[in-house]
Amino acid sequence: MAILTQACLETLKQKVDLIDLLSSYLELKRSGAYHRALCPFHDEKSPSFIVQPGSNHYHCFGCQAHGDAIAFLMHHQRLNFTEAVESLAERYQVPLEYESAKEVGYDKSRLLDVLARANRYFQKHLFESQEGREALDYLSKRHLDEKFLKTYEIGLAPKNGSIFLGAMLDQKVTRKELEEVGLIHESGAAFFFDRILFPIRDPRGSVIAFSGRLYKEGTRGGKYINSKETYLFKKSYVLFGLNYSRIRLAKGKKVLIVEGQIDALRLISAGLNATVAPLGTALTETHAEKLVQLGIESAYLAFDSDQAGLNAAIKTGNLLQKKGISTSIVLLPENSDPDSIIREKGVSVFRELLETRKDYLSFLLDVSSKRTDLSDPATKSRIVEKIANEVKKWEHPVLVHESLKKLAHLASIPESTLGIEGITTPHIYSPNPSQKGSLVSSEQYLEADLLTWLLQSDLESKKALKVAEKNVKEEHFQDPSCLKIYQLLIKTLTQEKPVDTLSLMIDLSDEKTQTLLSKLLERKIHKEKFEELFLVAIQRLLDRDWMRQRESVKIKIQSGTLSDHEAMEFAKKFDEIQKNRPKAQL
Numbered sequence: 001m002a003i004l005t006q007a008c009l010e011t012l013k014q015k016v017d018l019i020d021l022l023s024s025y026l027e028l029k030r031s032g033a034y035h036r037a038l039c040p041f042h043d044e045k046s047p048s049f050i051v052q053p054g055s056n057h058y059h060c061f062g063c064q065a066h067g068d069a070i071a072f073l074m075h076h077q078r079l080n081f082t083e084a085v086e087s088l089a090e091r092y093q094v095p096l097e098y099e100s101a102k103e104v105g106y107d108k109s110r111l112l113d114v115l116a117r118a119n120r121y122f123q124k125h126l127f128e129s130q131e132g133r134e135a136l137d138y139l140s141k142r143h144l145d146e147k148f149l150k151t152y153e154i155g156l157a158p159k160n161g162s163i164f165l166g167a168m169l170d171q172k173v174t175r176k177e178l179e180e181v182g183l184i185h186e187s188g189a190a191f192f193f194d195r196i197l198f199p200i201r202d203p204r205g206s207v208i209a210f211s212g213r214l215y216k217e218g219t220r221g222g223k224y225i226n227s228k229e230t231y232l233f234k235k236s237y238v239l240f241g242l243n244y245s246r247i248r249l250a251k252g253k254k255v256l257i258v259e260g261q262i263d264a265l266r267l268i269s270a271g272l273n274a275t276v277a278p279l280g281t282a283l284t285e286t287h288a289e290k291l292v293q294l295g296i297e298s299a300y301l302a303f304d305s306d307q308a309g310l311n312a313a314i315k316t317g318n319l320l321q322k323k324g325i326s327t328s329i330v331l332l333p334e335n336s337d338p339d340s341i342i343r344e345k346g347v348s349v350f351r352e353l354l355e356t357r358k359d360y361l362s363f364l365l366d367v368s369s370k371r372t373d374l375s376d377p378a379t380k381s382r383i384v385e386k387i388a389n390e391v392k393k394w395e396h397p398v399l400v401h402e403s404l405k406k407l408a409h410l411a412s413i414p415e416s417t418l419g420i421e422g423i424t425t426p427h428i429y430s431p432n433p434s435q436k437g438s439l440v441s442s443e444q445y446l447e448a449d450l451l452t453w454l455l456q457s458d459l460e461s462k463k464a465l466k467v468a469e470k471n472v473k474e475e476h477f478q479d480p481s482c483l484k485i486y487q488l489l490i491k492t493l494t495q496e497k498p499v500d501t502l503s504l505m506i507d508l509s510d511e512k513t514q515t516l517l518s519k520l521l522e523r524k525i526h527k528e529k530f531e532e533l534f535l536v537a538i539q540r541l542l543d544r545d546w547m548r549q550r551e552s553v554k555i556k557i558q559s560g561t562l563s564d565h566e567a568m569e570f571a572k573k574f575d576e577i578q579k580n581r582p583k584a585q586l
Contacts, residue, residue, distance in 0.1 A: 003098060003099040003509075003510075003511050003514055004085070004096060004097065004098060004099070004505070005097045005098065005099055006506055006509070007097065008089075008094065008095070008096060008097040009502055009505055009506045010506060011094050012085070012088060012089055012092065012094045012502060013500070013502040013503065013506070015092040015093075015094055016056070016069050016088055016092060016502070017092075018051055018055065018056055018057070018058065018068070018069050018072075019035055019051055019053065021069050021072065021073075021088075021091070022035075022037070022051060022058065022072065025040065025072075025076060025077075026038070026040060026049070028051070029047070031047075033052060033053075034050045034051065034052050035050065035051050035052075035053070036048075036049065036050050037049045037050075039060040039062055039063060039065065040076050041060060041063050041065040041075065041076070042060070042062055042063040042065075044062050048060050048061040048062035049062075049065075055460070055498070056068050056069070056498060056500045057459070057460040057498060057500070058072065059458065059460070063527075064458075064527065064530070065527075066458045066459075066460065067456075068459075068500040068501055068502075069084075069088060069500075069501075070084045070085065070088070070500075070501040070502065070521075071456075071501065071521070073087055073088070074521065074522065076250075077246070077247070077250070078203075078246055078247075078249070078250040078293065078294045078295065079203060079204075080293060080518075080522055081518035081519075081521055081522055082518065083202075083203060083204065086108075086204075087204055090109075090204070095107075095109065096108060096109075099511075108231075108232070110177070111177065111180060111181050111231070111232055112206050112207070112208070112232070114168075114173050114177045114178065114181050114183075115181050115183075115206075115207040115208065115209075115232075116206070116207055117168065117171055117173060118164075118168065118173075118178075118181075118183055118207075118210075119153060119155065119199050119207045119210075121155075121164065121167050121168070122155025122156055122157060122197045122210075123150075123153055123154070123155040124155075125155060125156045125157075125158055125164075126149070126154065126155045126156035126196075127146075127149075129156070129158070131156065131158060131159060131194075132156050134215075134216065135156045135196055135215055136149075138196075138215040138216065139154075139196065139215075142262070142339075142343075143343045144262070148265075148269060151269070152198070152199075152265050152269075153199050154196065154197065154198055154199075155196075155197045155199075156195070156196055156197060157190065157192035157193050157194065157195050157197055157212060158193065158194070159193055159194040160193070161184075161189055161190025161192075161193045162190070164183075164190050164192075164193075165178070165184065165188070165190060168183075175188060180230060180231065181209075181227075181230055181232065182209060182227040182228045182229075182230045182233065183227075191227065191228065192210060192212045192225075193219075194216075194219045195212030195213055195214060195215070195219065195225070196212065196213045196215050197210045197211070197212050197213075198210065198211045198212075198213070198240075198261045198265075200226070200227070200233065200238060200240060200279065201242075201243040202232075202238070202243065203242050203243055203246050204243065205243040208230075208232040208233045208238070209226060209227035209230070209232070209233035209238075210226070210227050211224055211225070211226045211227075211240070211261055211279060211280070212224065212225050212226075213261075224260075224261075224280045225280075226279050226280055235279050235281065236281075236284040236286045236287065237286055237287075237290070238279060239276040239277070239278065239287055239290060239291075240261050240264055240276060240277045240278070240279055241261075241264040241265065241268055241275055241276045241277060242276050242290075244268050244273055245268065245273050245274050245275055245276055246294065248273050248274045249274050249276075249291075249294050249295075249296060250294050250295055252274055253295050253296055253297040253298065254274055254296065254297070254298045254299070254300070255274055255275075255276060255291060255294075255296050255298075255299050255300070256272060256274055256275040256276075256299075256300045256302060256330075256354075257275075257276060257277065257278075257283065257299055257300070257301050257302070257316065258275060258276075258277045258302050258303070258337075258338050259277060259278075259303050259304060259309070259312070259337070260277060260337070260339070261277060261279075262339050263275075263277060263302075263337055263338040263339045264276060264277040266338060266339045266342050266343075267338055267342070267350075270342055270347040270350075271347065272347070272350075272351075282312060282315060282316065283315075283316045283319060283320075285319065285323075288319050288320055288322075288323045288325070289323065291320070291323075291325060292323050292324065292325065293522065296325055297325065297326060298325065298326045298327075298328070299320050299325050299326070299327045299328070300327075300328050300329075300330050300354060300357055301313050301316055301317060301327065301328070301329050301330060302330040302332060302338050302353075302354075303316075303329075303332075304332070304336075304337050305331070305332045305333060305334050305335070305336060306335075309332075310367055313329050313363070314363075314364060314367065317329065317360040317363070317364070318360075318390055320360075321360055321391075321394055321399070321403070322393065322394045322395055323395060324394075324395060324396040324399055326359075326360075326399075327359075327360040328357040328358060328359050328360065328363075329357060329358050329359075329360065329363040330353050330354055330357045331353065331356065331357070331358060331363075332353065338350060341353070359406075361387070361391075361403060361406055361407055361410060362410060364387060365383075365387065365407075365410050365411065368383045368387070369383075374411075380411065384407065384411045384413065384418075387407060388404060388407060388418045388419075391403045391404055391407065392404075392419075401420060404418045404419075404420045405420060408420070444478060444479035444482055446537070446540050446541050446544055447476075447477050447478070447479055447482035447483075447486075447541065448479075448482060448516075448520060449537045449540070450468070450472065450486075450537045450538060450541055451482060451485055451486060451489075451520050452520045452523050452525060452537075453525065453530070453533070453534045453537050454468055454486075454489055455485075455489075455517070455520050455521055456521070456523075456525055456527070457530070457534070459492075459498065459499040459500070460498045460499070462492065462493060462499070464534060465489055465490065465492070465493055466493065467534070467535075467538070467585075467586055468486075468489075468490070468538065469490050469493060470585060471538050471542065471582075471584050471585060472486075472538060472541060472542070474486070474487065475545075476541050476542070476544075476545050481510075481512050481513040481516045482516070484508060484513050485504075485508065485513065485516065485517060485520075488504060488507050488508065489504075501521065504517060505517065531586075535584045535586070538584040539583070539584040542582040542583075542584060543581070543582075545582075546577070546581055546582055549577050550574060550577050550578060553570055553573050553574045553577060554574060556570050557570050557571060557574065
C-alpha cells in the first residue's frame, strides 16, 4: 500500500466534514444538539442514527453502528480502505501525495482527467464522424439505441490512430501521459483503433481503462481487447459494471455475474442493476474477494449455454463457493446469452429464468452425469469423490459440512461415506492464519483479532479501549506492528480528543503498520455479539501468555540442569501459574 504524506493526511483530516458527507447519502435533520437520520445499516421507522455538529463520529442507538467518515464509506458504500481515502480526497479536493518515490511519479487525478478527455473524444467520434455511422449501424442492429450509447458513454476509436493522438495533443495531453494510461504504445502508436470502446470504470465511476470490441471484418486482434495494465488499471481487480451496481449489491447481498460487457449493460439498463462481468477473462480469486468485501452472500451465474460457458460456470461457481458465496446457475436456452434473451423475449423472460436457477452442487452433478454413466458404481464413486474433494477445499467449515450432506443426498449415498464432520463458525471472518498470504503469521493472529475488535468498537466513547487496558499489557504482544497500533490506541485514553482513522494513519508512519491498520479495518466481525466475542479475543491473548509462562517453567524443570531444591521451587511456581489462569474482566 502506498503511504500518503503526513501533510496530505493532515489536510484531508481538517477538510472532511462528516455532516456534509453523510448528507450526500442520508436525509439528516437537525434535532436539538444533534442531526438525526434513519439508519442506513438496518431497517427502522424512527431515526436513531445521530451525529453531533463538530464531531467526527456517527452513532446508531438501534444497531450500535458507529464510526467516522472512512468507516461510513467502507461500510455503506462498500469501498475498501484505500478507495475510501481516495473518495474523501476527491470530494474535498485534496491532492494525494505519497511518500514512495515510485508513487510520486504518478499524479492520479491528472491521469484520470486524461482518460476522461479521451472518453469524451471517443464518444464524439462515434456520433459525429463518417466512421461513426458504420459503427452506429452495427450497434443499431444489436438494438443499442442512442439513449443507451450515451447513458453508458460508449465511443469509437478512429481507424487512423494519429487522428486520436493529434486531438489529445491539442488538449495539452502529453505522449507520456497517454502512455501511462495505456492509450498509446511505447512506439507512439495508438493502442485502440477501429473499435467500439466501452469505458471501464472504478467503483466510484471514474474511467480507468477501455475495452475495445470489433464491429467489422478486417480489424486485427481478438473480438475484445482491454487496455494494458497500468497504475490505474489491474484487470484481475476490476469487475465491469460495479460502479452502476455497487450500492444495490451491498444492500441486496446478491450478484448476477455474466460474461460480456454488453450483457452486463443490457441487464443493468433493464433494471437488473446488481450485475457485473469480469473483463474478458475468468473470474479470479481477487474478484471473488471483492464480492465478499461487498457483503455478497448469493451469486447467480448467467453464462453462455455452450460447452465453454458450462466449463466457466463450473470453475467460477467453485471459486465463489470456496469463498463462502452461495452460487446458483441460470440455465439459458441453447445459442443464447442474456443480451439476446432480453432483446428478443423481454426482461420478464429472463427474470423467469432467474427463478428456475439450479444450485451449484445440483448443476455440477447434472453436468457430470451427462458426460458419464452414474449407474456404474465405479464411475459414480469416482465422480462423487472428485466433487467431495473440491468441496473440502472450500474455506468455510459450515458450508463444507452442509454441502457434503447435500452432495450425499443428491447422489443417494450415506453421509458417512464422505467423511462429514461438524465444525463451529469462526468469530471473525478471516482467512486461516496458516494460509499463504495471510494478514499476519499464526503467532500474531490473536493480536490481530483483538485489534480488529478495538478498531471497530465505539472509539468515541473508548469503552472497549478501557476494558483492553484493564486486561492486556504491552508484553502480551509479539508483533511490532500490532504493538504499535495497540500503544497508539491506549495512548488516546489520556487524550480528550476522539480517535479517528485519519489521526491513526498520521501517527503510524511506516508502510507495514499502515497496511496492517487498513486490513484490520476491512475485516468483518459479528457486531451483534460484540461484548461476548471481544472478551473472547482478550481471553485468548491472555491464555497464550499464560501457557507461554507455564511452558517456560516446564522446560526449566525438564532441562536436567536444576538442583533438587531449584526443581522443587520451579514445580511450586508451575503449580501457582496453573492455578491462576487470568480471566478477562469487563
